[in-house]
Amino acid sequence: MLEFLTIARWSPYIAGAGIGIVSCLAFVFADRPLGCSTAFVKARGLIGKMISAEKTMAMEYYQDIVPKVDWPFMIIPGIIIGAFFSSFLSGTFHFLWVPALWASVFGNNVVLRVVVALAGGILLGFGARWAGGCTSGHGISGSIQLSLASIITAACFFIGGIAVAMLLYRVIGVALP
Amino acid sequence: MTSLAAIRTSSRGQVVLGLVTGILFGFLLQKGGVTDYGVIEGQLLLTDFTVIKLMLSAVIVGMIAFHLLKHSGFANLHAAHGTLGSNVIGGLIFGAGFALLGYCPGTVAGAVGTGALDALFGGMIGLLLGAGFFARLYPNLKSTLVRGPFPAVTVPEFLHLNLWVVIVLLEAFMIGFLVLLEQYGL
Numbered sequence: 001m002l003e004f005l006t007i008a009r010w011s012p013y014i015a016g017a018g019i020g021i022v023s024c025l026a027f028v029f030a031d032r033p034l035g036c037s038t039a040f041v042k043a044r045g046l047i048g049k050m051i052s053a054e055k056t057m058a059m060e061y062y063q064d065i066v067p068k069v070d071w072p073f074m075i076i077p078g079i080i081i082g083a084f085f086s087s088f089l090s091g092t093f094h095f096l097w098v099p100a101l102w103a104s105v106f107g108n109n110v111v112l113r114v115v116v117a118l119a120g121g122i123l124l125g126f127g128a129r130w131a132g133g134c135t136s137g138h139g140i141s142g143s144i145q146l147s148l149a150s151i152i153t154a155a156c157f158f159i160g161g162i163a164v165a166m167l168l169y170r171v172i173g174v175a176l177p
Numbered sequence: 178m179t180s181l182a183a184i185r186t187s188s189r190g191q192v193v194l195g196l197v198t199g200i201l202f203g204f205l206l207q208k209g210g211v212t213d214y215g216v217i218e219g220q221l222l223l224t225d226f227t228v229i230k231l232m233l234s235a236v237i238v239g240m241i242a243f244h245l246l247k248h249s250g251f252a253n254l255h256a257a258h259g260t261l262g263s264n265v266i267g268g269l270i271f272g273a274g275f276a277l278l279g280y281c282p283g284t285v286a287g288a289v290g291t292g293a294l295d296a297l298f299g300g301m302i303g304l305l306l307g308a309g310f311f312a313r314l315y316p317n318l319k320s321t322l323v324r325g326p327f328p329a330v331t332v333p334e335f336l337h338l339n340l341w342v343v344i345v346l347l348e349a350f351m352i353g354f355l356v357l358l359e360q361y362g363l
Contacts, residue, residue: 007208012227013355015209016234022201023235024242027252029194031185034202036283037308044309061312070188071195076286078199079206083290086207095292099214099279114299120278121285121303122310127274128282129311130318131267132257135281136202138268139232142256144239146332146343149259153268157281158221160272165221168276 008090023141030071033145035137037128039076042067105173131156181251203287212287214279214295221276226363233351244344254331261325278303 004010026034045067048056056062087093097110106112128134131153133142139157142150184190203212209231210216219225246252275281278300280288285304288296311318329335333343 009210010208012209012211012230013234015205015211016231017238018205019202019209019231020235020238020240020242022198022205023239024246024252025201026198027243027255028181028246029184030191030198031253031255033255034198036281036286037304040282040304040308041312044305044312047305048309059312059315061315069192071191071198074192074195075199075202075283078196078201079203079283079286080290081196082200082203082205083207083212083287084203085200085290086204087212087291093292095294097294099218099293099295101215101218102279113295117278117295117299118303118306120274120276121300122307123270123274123303124278124282124285124300125274125304125307125309126311127267127269127271127307128304129267129308130322131264131271132259134271134283135232135275136283138264140235140239143236144243145254145256146240146340146347147256147259148327148329148332148335149257149264151332152259152327153264156265156268157272157275160269161221161275162223162272164273164276165218169218169222 005086006089006091008092019140020144023136023144026141032071033133033137033141034075035072035133035141036075036079037125037134037137038065038072039074040125041065041129042070042073043076105169105176202283203290206284206287207291212280212284212291212293214288214293217281217284218276218279226358230355230358233355237348237351240344241348244340256330258330259327260323261327263322264327265325266321274303274307 023034026032042065045056045062049067084093098108098113102113131138133150133153135157138150139154143154206212210227211231216225216227220228243252247254278285280296280300282304285296285300289301333340336343
């Protein structure tokens with residue numbers, strides 16, 4: 001009866017429809033859009049508070065987004081656990097440093113992959129806060145609400161993303177010896 | 178019966194609900210295939226359309242459900258007034274990071290749950306650093322963030338059309354787009 005939980009991949013239409021429902025549950029029970037990037041600000045603020053509470057709490061941005069363990073913060077540990085359950089149940093969980101597609105063009109060097117991933121993560125965190133949300137906050141929850149800003153932001157995520165991915169794989173990757 | 182307002186204002190309850198919401202979200206992201214670097218990068222290289230299929234399915238279901246819930250008083254609008262300075266510039270910076278990392282802030286956490294160590298040591302740490310840089314620079318960026326405000330908050334306001342007309346048109350457009358993707362075998 002529960003075999004569907006052990007299937008490695010569901011149709012993206014089914015998984016997507018489920019995510020649409022989960023986004024609505026967030027609106028009903030938390031009165032918030034389901035987003036992920038706020039958690040990283042809060043986590044960074046909490047780390048800052050451990051180092052210097054006074055300096056961190058004096059920062060203006062943390063007046064708006066208060067560093068504490070609450071609903072938006074718990075989304076990220078939740079996602080890690082949920083994705084772990086899913087991959088564990090289907091037997092696809094495995095430790096991996098370099099994704100196959102990356103390795104096929106840029107090789108198996110772990111340091112190179114982690115340095116580029118780190119640079120990407122910094123831009124992602126910076127850009128998400130600059131735009132006021134991420135692929136779930138703007139792309140899904142914002143679009144659901146017919147927010148003009150969110151739909152424009154989501155388009156920019158993909159315009160920027162496609163341009164840099166093409167540069168990486170179709171220009172730099174091709175020019176490599 | 179506990180009222181909705183009591184659930185929404187219970188700080189301990191919200192911590193548990195946030196965790197449960199995250200678990201459901203992470204489970205569905207992984208089952209949908211979008212916690213995989215190859216799937217996300219494939220979308221940005223326009224060779225794999227899983228990400229768009231999943232996102233549009235979520236929006237197709239969520240858009241009608243949200244507006245029915247809002248109409249019945251179970252959900253509130255949380256859309257903010259956007260600007261060119263915030264949404265367009267921030268969106269393009271995000272896009273560049275999206276392509277270099279190959280995950281977004283939610284799917285990077287999902288990838289960590291599947292054992293992706295580049296997502297943990299590159300992505301998660303990078304996101305913490307990037308969010309921290311933004312918090313530090315925020316006082317200097319504030320004037321840029323408010324530049325070029327958009328003419329309306331929602332699409333129906335922008336188009337001067339009835340909300341339900343816009344919903345029906347957009348739902349039809351999104352479904353049509355997915356049908357086209359399938360017909361072209363993408």
